[in-house]
Amino acid sequence: MNKEEILKRMGKAIVEGNKDETEALANEAIKQRLDLNEVIDKGYVPGIEKVGELWEKGEYFLPELITSAECMKGAMRVLQPELEKAQISAKSKGKVVIGTVEGDIHDIGKNLVASMLAANGFQVIDLGADVKLEKFIEKAEAENADFICLSALLTTTMLGQKKVIEMLKEKNLAGRYKVLVGGAPVNQQWADDIGANGYGENAMVAVRITKKLIGE
Amino acid sequence: MFGPVEKIENFTVEFDEKRILRLIGYKKRPTEIKEPIKSLITEEKEKLDYLLHPASIYTIVGYDETNKHLIFKDAEKVAICICTIGPELEREIKKLMEKNEMTRALILDALGSEAAEEVAIQSDRILAEKAREMNLWPSKRFSPGYGKWDIKEQRFIFRMLPAADIGVRLTESCMMVPRKSVSFRINFYKEQKLSTRRHSPKVS
Structure with missing residues (x-):
């Protein structure tokens, strides 16, 4: 699986609330030594933004939002130790x-x-x-x-x-x-x-x- | 010292699917609940057999035995009741939240709220029936924190009932633990009033 495909699947997994997939893809990104901040920004974040849009449109409801947030948290749990090892801090909005x-x-x-x-x-x-x-x-x-x-x-x-x-x-x-x-x-x-x-x-x-x- | 107290434990709790969906955030019901949410709801519902321990405790006293708060004015008798679904469901919610299972926690919390309300509804029915047996007119049920009955009046309720017998306690800020508990009073009147229910007493 190449980088572009990984990033695309990350967003999709977040939108679909697929926890196993989001975590598996985080592990794959680590294995392939991808830039982890890029993985977050271009893989997972577009997914969570899409979820927000679907909520605004009335297509998603609270359970879907929360499931996607759980997926994001799961992915971050996998990525965080690697970010710390590399002494990179994950970007924070505040x-x-x-x-x-x-x-x-x-x-x-x-x-x-x-x-x-x-x-x-x-x-x-x-x-x-x-x-x-x-x-x-x-x-x-x-x-x-x-x-x-x-x-x-x-x-x-x-x-x-x-x-x-x-x-x-x-x-x-x-x-x-x-x-x-x-x-x-x-x-x-x-x-x-x-x-x-x-x-x-x-x-x-x-x-x-x-x-x-x-x-x- | 408590007056005559009765305990009820044989509740059968049934759920209104639409209400549960509303409680977990489906404000207007989507045409179809998709996966993985659908399975999560089913799985959390299955846990209820061992997580729910519904019970309620009540007493019926004369007006003079109350603290004579304005809200009891003109009541011949007052029924005071505390209902709960027990502590197990909340423990499970806590565990789920610690495991990053927030959606399951949200669903279980909604099921717990609905179950506590159902226990209150069934207890209310029993007490309204008691009023009718006494040839009195029952009011609707009211809980502290609503209208002119301050939340601090929870302390009066807990003075009137041995809540510990059904495992409920009151915090300093007048919250009940377990949280999925409901307390209320029903005034029994001699005469029909605007605030009483339509059904007449058995012996009229």
Whole structure:
């Protein structure tokens, strides 16, 4: 199989949600000593972009998106050790610190957003659920992050999103990070009221907004 | 100390396919669910036999035994109920997420939500029937966090019922663990009201 064919099949495997194929092709790329960043950019990324387009057209739904994101993650798991060996860092669109705020143990929605962001080229640091509010800022500072994503599934815990934004202001860090909010009780009005930079109604919209905020 | 408490465990949970598809993100149903999603749904459904442990616990008390919150006003009696599907399904979701099996996790989460709702519906029916047996008019069921009943009123519910008997606990922020649990109350009235159901009591 030549390089062009490998790249073409990579995109197709992502679109079809074929995990075994995406991982097998990653191994093939390593075996053939291909430029791994090129493999990601020209093989897998067009696939994940196509998936996004199909979702926008209403042809793909959340399960298809997530399956493709899983494929991307699987491929990256194969490629990452090789990239590290060669001391090449995979291209990142930005660093995201994400978690569900303190007092809230819901995590599936947040995990879906984390998966979709990772699949779309962002470096994701997932703090989990029930995360102390100050930890979001500490981690963002320590990792020199670009985004803080705050998930909340309850009307009581969504106040934590507001508090993080207030804490950033108190620490003179307002504007240093783009803050995105999401979760069942959250809406654009809430995001505007608390001064968040964006609101993701669902995982794909979260990706779209995050990309927009980096000028894509 | 708890008042008289009843436990129900013999639930048969059935699923509405359309609702499951909506819950996992098929807002308008596609003409055909394609592979690999189709197989994933089938495989996750098959796990439910050993992952679901539905149970509910309830008590029916007089108005004076409640905390006399405004929402109980005029009620002759109040039924308080907690339902759950047990912790196993959530453990499986966690395992799936750790293994990068997010689509399976999403499907199982939807099945769990639907199962918890089904246990609540069936418990609600039983309690509405109890009201009728008492010659009273049952209201619809209401859960804390909706309308004028603050989420913090979960604490009242958990004071009224030994929730640990069905393996449910309340966190400091008033969330139930396992998450796939539902708590609610039904007011039983002497007279028919706008908020009561249409069916008349058995003895009228």
